[in-house]
Each structure stands twice: as structure tokens, then as C-alpha cells.
Amino acid sequence: MKYFVTGGAGFIGSHIVDRILKDDNDVVVYDNFSTGKKIFVQHHFKNPRFKLVEGDLKNTKLLEKSIKDSDFVFHLAAHADVRSGFEDHAIDHEQNLKMTQNVLEAMYKNNIKKIAFSSTSSVYGDATIHPTPENYPFEPTSLYGATKAACETYINSYASYYGMTSYIFRFVSFIGERYTHGIIVDLLNKLKKNNKEIELFSDGSPKKSSLYVLDGIDAMFTVIKKSKEQFNVYNIGHTQVLTVNEIVDTILDAAGYKNVKKKWLGKGSNWKGDNEFVHLSINKLSKLGWKPKLLIREGIKKTVSYLLKEKQLLK
Numbered sequence: 001m002k003y004f005v006t007g008g009a010g011f012i013g014s015h016i017v018d019r020i021l022k023d024d025n026d027v028v029v030y031d032n033f034s035t036g037k038k039i040f041v042q043h044h045f046k047n048p049r050f051k052l053v054e055g056d057l058k059n060t061k062l063l064e065k066s067i068k069d070s071d072f073v074f075h076l077a078a079h080a081d082v083r084s085g086f087e088d089h090a091i092d093h094e095q096n097l098k099m100t101q102n103v104l105e106a107m108y109k110n111n112i113k114k115i116a117f118s119s120t121s122s123v124y125g126d127a128t129i130h131p132t133p134e135n136y137p138f139e140p141t142s143l144y145g146a147t148k149a150a151c152e153t154y155i156n157s158y159a160s161y162y163g164m165t166s167y168i169f170r171f172v173s174f175i176g177e178r179y180t181h182g183i184i185v186d187l188l189n190k191l192k193k194n195n196k197e198i199e200l201f202s203d204g205s206p207k208k209s210s211l212y213v214l215d216g217i218d219a220m221f222t223v224i225k226k227s228k229e230q231f232n233v234y235n236i237g238h239t240q241v242l243t244v245n246e247i248v249d250t251i252l253d254a255a256g257y258k259n260v261k262k263k264w265l266g267k268g269s270n271w272k273g274d275n276e277f278v279h280l281s282i283n284k285l286s287k288l289g290w291k292p293k294l295l296i297r298e299g300i301k302k303t304v305s306y307l308l309k310e311k312q313l314l315k
Helices: 010-023 062-066 082-088 091-109 144-162 183-191 213-226 242-254 294-311
Strands: 003-006 026-031 050-052 072-075 112-120 165-171 173-175 195-200 210-212 232-235 261-264
Touching: 003 010, 003 091, 003 165, 003 183, 003 261, 026 062, 026 183, 050 261, 062 091, 072 091, 082 294, 091 112, 112 144, 144 165, 144 232, 165 213, 173 213, 173 294, 183 242, 183 261, 210 294, 213 232, 242 294
Parallel strands: 003 026, 003 072, 026 050, 072 112, 112 165, 165 232, 173 210, 195 261
Antiparallel strands: none
């Protein structure tokens, strides 16, 4: 098969590319390198099954040309900085919803019938049911979450119109090798400046689930292989959940920092749109025979170890 991966040089996308090539398929990576990195895919440069197109999804002519003859699209390119939507009210709409429609139009014009989309736990907002199931209503608290929810409905509408098969994956935070932004990077950067005391959002009590990236990749390909539905919506997460305080302690321990004073800024100090309890139900996914292999703490430790070796990713 020939796969087309938007954001294929990014954290998650590059691991999908690894899996596609491992399975002896062809892949076209389409990335503008706003957050993706060539070092994440450069080990494939000499592989004849691999092609890299440096392009923006705004460039519809290049997109339609590059996607031609593909059998399956993984659409991961997105604006993923939840915080910035509070100040910039257009960026999520422009980079998430409008670019998703560009991808769908390119698929329609090239008669491509399968798409997998990276959605988010943020579509549920401050859910009151935990673990949160897939049938929980959309209640996003950020423009990021709102545009991801809108993308889902656009994808399923195109799929209904034109006989496409859609795979919507609602992620918790992924961690692991090639991780480039989030609490682990933020904390390690703070520790470089001051390893005696760190200032932290909240009071440490919010609960967050996360998943090791290779477990997440395996979950996606399990759904694609085993589900026979036209419209597929699956949470991709973990049975475990940790408090932010437990996450911070795990990072400190993995990085070898001792006796660091934690200065919590108090409840309500997080950015607008952040959700304090994120734990997705994976019962639906488990029925396909999938379960996470790594504990959350093990995933955090692997991420810290990787970042301390790849210091160029800590800026």
C-alpha cells in the first residue's frame, strides 16, 4: 500500500512512518517543518519506499499532486499548542479545521477512500465521567479542542458523502522518543536554569493520563487492521492516571535531581482551556485485543532518558 502522512516528520507522525516502512509499504511524508524535524526521518532517506515532500497544507496544488495515487492518509499535521489559542483566535481554525478540509478535498479529487485522524482528549473538555468513553458529548474548553471536534465532523461528513472509511483517534498525551513539547520538556528546561527550586502550575492535584508512543502506534494499527466499520472513533489511552505531582516526581527521579523544592502556584493557575482530569476509557479498544505494554512511569523515564541524550530538543 501507499500511505500519505501529513506531519510525518513530527513526534507521532515519524513513528507511524517507521511502522509503515517496517511493514514493507510505501510512504509519502508531507511536512512544512514548523514543528517536525528531519532528524526524525533521516534514517529513511535512502529507502526507495520513502519520499519526503516539504510543503504546507495551504499549498493545495502541491498537496493534490503529492497525495496522488495514495491508498491511505494519516492526517497528523496540526497546531497543537493549546495555550496559544487564548490569545490567537484564528490559529486553530486556520491550521486545524481549514487544513483538514484541504486534505479532504485533495482526497476527494484523487478518489482516496481511507483516512486516519489524530484527534484529542480535549474534545471532551472537563468531562464528568472518568474514564471518559467515546460516546461522551463534545464539551471542549479550548479553541484547539473545538477545532479538533469540528475536524472529526468534517471527516465523517466527507466519508458519508463519498464512501470513505474514517478512523478518528482521540489521544491522551503521548510520551517517548522524539517527544518535543509538554510538561517533560518544560520541566527539564526549568531545571537547567534552576535545580534548587521550580515553579509549577496548579497545586499538583490535577490528574493526567498519558501513553508511550509505540504503544499508541500499535493501538492505531490494531484498529485499522481489525475494525470493519466505515466510521471508527477510538480513544487511545492508558488504564493508569497520575497526579501532576506524581508526574513531576517521576521526571525529577528519572533526571537524577534530588531535593528540588516544588513551588506550586495554586489551583486555577493553569492556562485557560487546560483540563484538570484527563483519563480516557479504552474498553472499546481493549475488545480488539490491545492493551498498553508500558506503565506511565516507565514511559516518562524513557522520555527523560531520550531528551537528556538529545539535548538539541531542549530549548
